[in-house]
Amino acid sequence: MRRDPRYLVGATVALFAGAAIASSPAAATPCTNLQSLQLQYTKITSATDNTTGTFLVPGSPPTPITGLPPFCRVTATLVPSSDSNIQIEVWLPEGGWNGRFLGTGGGGFQGQITYTELAAGLKAGFAATNSDLGTGSSGCNPLYCGSSGNMGNALAIDFGDPAAPTTGLFGHPERIKDFGYRAIHLMTVQGKEIANAFYGKRAQRAYFAGCSTGGQNALMEAQRFPNDYDGILAGAAAFNRTHLHMAGLYGWQNTHASAGRFIQAGQMTLINQAVLKQCVGQDGGASTDQFLTDPRDCRFDPKVLLCTGGQMPPACLTADQVTTMQKYYAGTIDPVNGQVINPGSERGNETDDLLALGLAFQERLPEPAFDGLFYWVFGPSFGYPSSSVNFANFDFHHAVDTVDDQLAAVLNATSTDLSDFRGHGGKLLMYHGWADPLIPSQSSINYFNALVGNEGRGVQQAGFGNGGNPALARTQTYARLFMVPGMYHCSGGPGPNTFDALTPLLNWVETGTPPETILATKFVADTPPAVQMTRPLCVYPKVAKYNGSGSTSIAANFTCVTDEIDYNQTPAPKYGP
Known part of the structure; x- marks a missing residue:
């Protein structure tokens, strides 16, 4: 279907x-009067x-x-x-x-x-x-x-x-x-x-x-x-629209570089299980979790799945497939100067679910799903392999500037000057799934960190205990970020992926109470009402840490704690934040 x-x-x-709409009454109503x-x-x-x-x-x-x-x-x-x-x-x-x-x-x-x-x-x-x-x-x-x-x-x-x-x-x-x-x-x-x-x-x-x-x-x-x-x-x-779409091109080219680079059905699940085996629980979450609380702490290398002896795919990875996954995590890179154009995917987002719109979906298409943006620049020739610039040969050193020159100023919402928004009392609440296979999770962190940088020391330049970070505190008066463990792109995924983020925003605007945590729920089979687990979402840069006793399916047994300073892969300044 x-x-x-x-x-x-x-x-x-x-x-x-074209819809189930009541027939218009004979007499005008306050609604029908709007027609004029x-x-x-x-x-x-x-x-x-x-x-x-x-x-x-x-x-x-x-x-x-x-x-x-x-x-x-x-x-x-x-x-x-x-x-x-x-x-x-x-x-x-x-x-x-x-x-x-x-x-x-x-x-x-x-x-x-x-x-x-x-x-x-x-x-x-x-x-x-x-x-x-x-x-x-x-x-x-x-x-x-x-x-x-x-x-x-x-x-x-x-x-x-x-x-x-x-x-x-x-x-x-x-x-x-x-x-x-x-x-x-x-x-x-x-x-x-x-x-x-x-x-x-x-x-x-x-x-x-x-x-x-x-x-x-x-x-x-x-x-x-x-x-x-x-x-x-x-x-x-x-x-970061233009560079995000370049990442889609990069991922598609990565798996189509040769027949051996293609990731077979079931192998993304294999990789995800290996990631969890190595890294689950080390980031404050529970050892029984099926997701990572903060995947930046995970150093999984797909080489551990390299086929040896008589092993054959899909039960393991070939050397070519290991290369595919290493590039998947490494990000979109200019092949000439090594600059990062767009961050790579986080460990823990690997899935064979096509609805998650990740690598398993993209690689099975005849061309990248979201490459339409490049037709806006290059026209119909972008779809033909014989043309100088097309979806299969896009040059990540020379063609990037061509696209940015035409589209970046109109499409990329990369300005970090929110002084006017803050000045009239505006509040910004951001969230992003840590297992997002479509938009790299740390992109939102990079944007928020850039807001903090405008206020003084960035998030990566100072700790949060023993005096804290004044720049972070100033930023959090008008902007806050919540990272969602185990959530795919906007919804779905193995983690607590259902939550009300709008009501905390309303309370912040109307009562001046900023949100510290948001309660998230994982329903059985992602279908209410049966609850599989709950978990607090913590205001970044805090993370939810298991208290060590009680059910790991109950949010009350977790506490939001100050996280250590983690590395965020950021684009080169010309492509950032």
């Missing part, structure tokens, strides 16, 4: 532990009451979302340039509005509305909004926005790769701006106006929550439009 990519890339983690609302750059295309409790997410077949309160659904098209075509939706509770506005993000190249985020916000009482980022008009979906076509590859077809070559946003610089920063900002501005017109008063507070591309949107808002939101939740942020 074809998997809908909307649910695979960047779903926000557990904000709270006039806003800059905006055409409201529908405003409809939904009192059925159900919404059918467009698709084949449509997917029902149930348990919804009565709401006003507004759809609109934003046209800030002659080539823009940004779709947004605003869902407005018709009763029980909590007085807050919630902007939500999506994943990958988006290209469609993420209805699950709208529904989560609506159920919690928010006036919620979401956008396709303006890429839907170019035929994009979360995984593909430029492609040489699925080439008959069953997995590519299953995950929505179009059959024929496409170039995504090539030749559309205004749509690239929309994707990079403009769509979310205008969604926010106009979404607030729509809510104001509906309720007759402005929202008391505004929040944004997103993961992956939604995390990039979150940081871009804090950097470029600091007054849009009072509180911002940024998960696994794809903020």
Whole structure:
């Protein structure tokens, strides 16, 4: 069965532990009256009451979302340039509005509305909004926005790769701006106006929550439009966009360098078990954990799995496969000067689960899943092996600057100057899964450390006990990071991967109480209500340490403690933070 990519890339983690729409009544309602609302750059295309409790997410077949309160659904098209075509939706509770506005993000190249985020916000009482980022008009979906076509590859077809070559946003610089920063900002501005017109008063507070591309949107808002939101939740942020996509190319080339470099089915699980055998529990976690609490303490070398005697893959690794995994951990490297372009993958994120969008997924595709971004620069030739620059021969010394010169200023949310955001009282809460196989976990640490560096001594330059780190303390007055042991990209994984990060953000903004811990839950088979374990998520740089007695499945038996200073692989300054 074809998997809908909307649910695979960047779903926000557990904000709270053509559609089934009621027919328009004959008389106008406060909702239907919004159809005539006039806003800059905006055409409201529908405003409809939904009192059925159900919404059918467009698709084949449509997917029902149930348990919804009565709401006003507004759809609109934003046209800030002659080539823009940004779709947004605003869902407005018709009763029980909590007085807050919630902007939500999506994943990958988006290209469609993420209805699950709208529904989560609506159920919690928010006036919620979401956008396709303006890429839907170019035929994009979360995984593909430029492609040489699925080439008959069953997995590519299953995950929505179009059959024929496409170039995504090539030749559309205004749509690239929309994707990079403009769509979310205008969604926010106009979404607030729509809510104001509906309720007759402005929202008391505004929040944004997103993961992956939604995390990039979150940081871009804090950097470029600091007054849009009072509180911002940024998960696994794809903020270093151009270099992150280069890492995808690098990983695909790594496993396709020769037939022997390919990692076979089941071998990622084999490697993960070897990692756990060597490193589990050494980082403060329990010896029974199936994940690492802080994988930076792990020095696993895949050479220990090298085939010897009569051993054969997949029960062991060939020398070529050892090379593949060493490069996997080492990061994206300029082959000429050795500079790090993007950090490597952390030990403990190895998985054969294709839905995790890691190496096991990427290597089985005819071309890298997220290489659409490079079609925006090089055009259709990027998909042809005979061309000078394509997905199979991309030059990580010469071609990097070509991409950055065209895209970095628009797509990369790498500024660490959040003084304006902090100045108006804004709060930033970041999180990232330690077992993320798609976006290197330490990318978020690198961004947070750079914020600390702006305040004085960086996290790596001073300890946290015996006087502490004043720069860290100043940063934590407005920005905090929580690393999630054993969580994949935005969700899933063997660790405690379900948690409410939005409520602590609301409390921080509205009561001035900064979060020290967040309770995370691992459900049996990742399906509520049966609980497998709970664990505290600790404000970085603290880690959860087992107290030594009691069940390791109960959060109360762990304490957040000061961690030793660990090494973070950082990009070269020109590619950072």
